Amino acid sequence: xxxxxxxxxxxxxxxxxxxxxxxxxxxxxxxxxxLRIREMNSGHTILADLHLPEEEFLEYSIGGDGEKVPYVNLxxxxxxxxxxxxxxxxxxxxxxRLLIRYPDTKxxxxxxxxxxxxxxxxxxxxxLQARLTLANPEELIAALKDIESNDFYDFAAVVLTAEEDxxxxxxxxxxxxxxxxxxxxxxxxxSSGRQRSCYSLNLLKSVLTTRLGPVSLEWASDSPLQVxxxxxxxxxxxxxxxxxxx
Numbered sequence: 001x002x003x004x005x006x007x008x009x010x011x012x013x014x015x016x017x018x019x020x021x022x023x024x025x026x027x028x029x030x031x032x033x034x035l036r037i038r039e040m041n042s043g044h045t046i047l048a049d050l051h052l053p054e055e056e057f058l059e060y061s062i063g064g065d066g067e068k069v070p071y072v073n074l075x076x077x078x079x080x081x082x083x084x085x086x087x088x089x090x091x092x093x094x095x096x097r098l099l100i101r102y103p104d105t106k107x108x109x110x111x112x113x114x115x116x117x118x119x120x121x122x123x124x125x126x127x128l129q130a131r132l133t134l135a136n137p138e139e140l141i142a143a144l145k146d147i148e149s150n151d152f153y154d155f156a157a158v159v160l161t162a163e164e165d166x167x168x169x170x171x172x173x174x175x176x177x178x179x180x181x182x183x184x185x186x187x188x189x190x191s192s193g194r195q196r197s198c199y200s201l202n203l204l205k206s207v208l209t210t211r212l213g214p215v216s217l218e219w220a221s222d223s224p225l226q227v228x229x230x231x232x233x234x235x236x237x238x239x240x241x242x243x244x245x246x
Contacts, residue, residue, distance in 0.1 A: 001066055003031045004092040006059035007052070010084035010102065012232050015211040017081055019229075019237065020048055021074040022206040028069045028118050029091070029098070031062050034235075038121050045203060045242040047121065052235040058088065070113035072098055080109035124240065128218040128226060130162035130195035133188040137208050137215045140169065143180035144205055147171045150178060157198035157244050160219055162191040171201075195221050198246040207239040 007013055020027060023041045027048075030036045034053040040046065054060055070093050080100040081089075090101035093113065100109040134140060147158060161168045167189055170179045182189070197219050204225075208215070212229040219225045225241040 001031060001069060002063040002093045003029075004059065004061050004090065005031070005035065005057050006088060006090040006103070007056065008058055008088055009086070009232060010081070010089035011086050012212075012235075013089055014078075014081040014084050015209070016050055016229075016231050016235075016237050017074065017078060018211070019207060019209050020050065021078050023203075024048060024074055026071050026073050028071050028116070029093075029113075030069045030118055034060075038123075039119075040121060045200070046207070047124075047240040049123065049238045049240075050231070050235070052231065056232055056234055059090070066115075067117050068115040069118045070098060071116050072111060072113050076111040080111060083107070083109070124224065126224060126226065126240075127220060128223065129193065129220040130160075130167070130191040131189070131216055131218045132160075132162070132167045132182060133214065133216045134182075134186070135214050136210060138210050139180075139182070139186065140215075141205075141208050141210065143169045144201060144208070146180065147178055147201060148205075150176070157246055158201050158204055159196065159198050159246060160217070160225070162189065162195040162219075164191055165189060167191075195219060197222050197225065197243050199225050199241055200244050203241045207241065212237065 023046045024039055027037050027039050037050040039048055085105060087102055087104040092099040096113055097110045098113045159170045165184055167182045168179055207227050216228045222243055224243060227239045229237045231237050
């Protein structure tokens with residue numbers, strides 16, 4: 001399905017795609033009530049879902065009714081998106097090319113695309129019992145760096161444990177243990193009983209960014225982790241991470 005869209009903020013779009021590019025090599029650009037991207041990484045450990053609703057776009061037109069959608073290589077796309085100057089940005093399919101247009105500075109980049117039938121990935125239905133919402137994930141990112149720098153990297157998963165009024169981020173091996181606690185002075189915490197689950201350090205690092213503002217983490221014991229950002233006025237970027245053995 002061919003399309004031409006104009007988004008109001010190139011920085012927001014770049015920041016969302018930058019996080020996606022850490023775990024994904026290519027993405028389908030599906031036009032469905034806005035821009036919808038849902039894809040799984042090659043290891044089947046991260047499901048990503050970006051939705052920018054139609055009303056977020058200054059221009060929005062689609063043509064054709066084919067089942068195929070354009071897949072774009074994120075390395076190629078990021079080279080164009082990184083040239084933004086906090087301006088409007090347009091995306092337009094033209095044959096086997098995607099045009100990335102900056103109308104305010106009269107610049108256009110072309111990157112190759114491949115037309116394929118979109119893979120149908122259903123969003124899993126989860127019963128998540130704990131939520132940690134941070135105005136800025138900087139402290140959580142710092143905790144992961146603490147874990148990585150103290151030789152836990154090859155030995156332990158990152159453990160998220162939620163109680164009624166606190167969340168502990170921890171890692172341990174046979175020699176030592178690390179713990180970082182968030183309480184209600186630091187974050188919004190909601191938990192139905194004690195919820196404990198473990199996740200890969202690499203996966204967690206790949207989906208956390210300070211560029212998109214507030215972030216919510218939701219999980220239950222031994223369940224996937226859902227990480228959600230708001231993008232712009234009404235968009236969302238969501239990741240689901242597979243749990244791992246503790």
